[in-house]
Amino acid sequence: MDRRQFIRTATLAATTGLVATACGGAADGERAELPPSSDDQAYFVQLASLELLTGPERWLAFGLTNSDMSPLAEDQEVDIYLRRVATTPDETGEVIAGPLTPTFSPAVDTGQGVYYLQTALEEPGLFEIVALTESGFGVNAIQVVDPSNSQVRSPDEGEPLIPGAMAVSAQTATVEEDLGVFSLCTQDPPCGMHEVSLDEALAAGQPVVMMFATPQFCQTAVCGPSVATLETIREEEDWGDVAFIHSEIYAEEPTGGAVAGVPVVPAVADWGLPTEPWLFTIGADGVIVDRLDGPMPVEILRDLVGNLTA
Template sequence: MLGLAACSNNTRTSTDPSGQSSTTDPSYNLAYGFPPSDFAVAGLEQRFPFLVADSEGVYLSELAGPLEFTVTLGGETVVEGAEVTPRQQGVPRAYVPLRFTPPEPGIYDVIAEYEGAELPANIEVVDRGTLALVQVGDAMPSVATPTVDEHRGVEPICTRDPECPLHQTSLASVIAAGEPSAVLVASPAYCSTTICGPVLDLLIEEVAAADRQAIHAEVYANPGAVDNIVDATLAPTPEAFGLTYEPALFVADRDGRVVDRLDAVFDQTEISDALAKAGR
C-alpha cells in the first residue's frame, strides 16, 4: 500500500524562523516514512517517521546520531530544536520518529539537521473531521478479525510463513472482555516496504515476553485470487481503521481507548513502549 519516498534530493535555499537563509546539502535528503498526504490531523499529537537517504536515494541503514528538527507554519515556529534519537532495533533501516501536535491544518515546513546538513521537507496536516483514520483517544474499532476457527472471508488469514500465532481470538472478543488490546494490520507477503514481516516478528516477541495479547490482521481478503495485488479486495480490518497504508499498530487500554498508534516504520523499542501505555 505505502511506498517510502524521498522529500528532496536537490540543493535548495530555505529560510529559518529568524529570517536567515541557509543552503541545504545535496549529500543527504529526508525520506518520508509515512504517507505525505491524507495522514496527519490537527489538534492531536502526531508521529512522523523520517528516514535519511543519500544523494542517489539509497536509505542509510544506520544514522550517526540524533537529528534536530525545526517545524514552522506560515513562518511561525511550531517546533524548535527538537532532538530525535534514531531507532533501529530489529528493523533493516534506521529512522527518526518526530512527534508533535500540529495546531491547525496547513502545509508545515520541516528542517532536520544531520551531520551539518539541513534537510528540508513538508508535512500536510488536515482537519480531523476529513479523515477516517483512527486516532489516539478514539475508541478501538470492535472488529471481528479473522481467527483460525473463523476466517470470515479472508484467505489466507496470515501470509507470514509459517503462519503467526496471533490469530487465536478476534479483536472484538478482546475488547468485549475488557482487556488491553493491540492489533497490527500488515501483509508480510505483499508489503511494498519490506517492513511488515519484521515488525510482525517483533510484535510476536514482545507479547510473548510480556505475556500480553495481540492480534494480527491481514490487509487483503483474497490476494491469491488475483494476478496483481492492487486488484485484491481489502479485508474488513484496514477499512474499519480508515487505513490507506501498512503496516500500522493500534494499542488500546482496558477501556477500549487507543493510547498509541505506530505507522509505517517502527522498531522493537517503540512497540514495547506502545504496549506499555495500555497498562496491564
C-alpha cells in the same frame, strides 16, 4: 487497497503553529540558517505516515538516506527542524522548532533504520521537516490535521477512528476461523497473534493491541518488520489480559506483488483503512487509546503498549 503512499508531497502553504520536542534529544538550541527547499538536497527524507494528528505526545518517524538512497554513516550527526512551508520557492518558511536531535532505530532484518521524535502538534496545517548536517540538508512536507478531520474513519459510522473514539467491532481471521483469506499471516514464521478475533476480544472487555499489516507485501521502504516487532514485545513480558491481534490486509494473494485492486479482508474495510501498516491500542472499554501508522520502531511500539497497561 491502493499502493501505500510513502513519500508525501504538498503544494499548499501553511500559516499555523507547531511545537516539537525530541525524545531523548536536545532541546531547542542555536538555530542554523536553513536553505530554501528549492536548493539541491543531499538527503532524502522519507515520510510514510498518512497523517499526523494535532495533540500532545505525537510520534513522528521517518526514513533518512543520502540522495542515492544509501544509509547515512553511523556517526553522522543530524539536526531536525520543523518549519512552515514557504509561499514562494526562493523563500524559507518560519522555523517552528529546532534543532532537535532524533533517535535512530536500526534496521531489523528488513526495511531500513528510521529516525523518530515525539511531537506536540498544536494546530493543523502544512509544515516541513528539515534534516540538516554539516554536509547538506533534506526536506519533505508533513500534513498535520485536526483529529476530527482524520481520513481514517469507519465507512458505516463515518466517525474518525482517533484516540477517544470507539473501536470498530470487526471479525478478524484466527487459527480456528480463517474467514477464507489466502493467508492467516504472511510473516515467516507466522506470528502468534491470531488466537482471538477482534470482535470477541472487545465483547469480552479485553484491552487490545490491534495490528493491521502485511509483512510479505508491505509497499514501503521504511515499514520494516512491524508484525515481528510487535510479536517480540508481546513475548518479552506478561501483559495480563491484553489481546494482541494481527490482521493481514489482503483477502487474495497479490499477483507478482502488485496490490492495486486486490480485495482487502473485511476488518480492513470495516475500519476504512486507506494505507498500511496501522496499529491501534484499545482500552477495555472499547475506546481507542492511541494509533500509529508508517514506520514502527520497537521503542515507539513498546511505549504505546505500555501506555495501554499503565
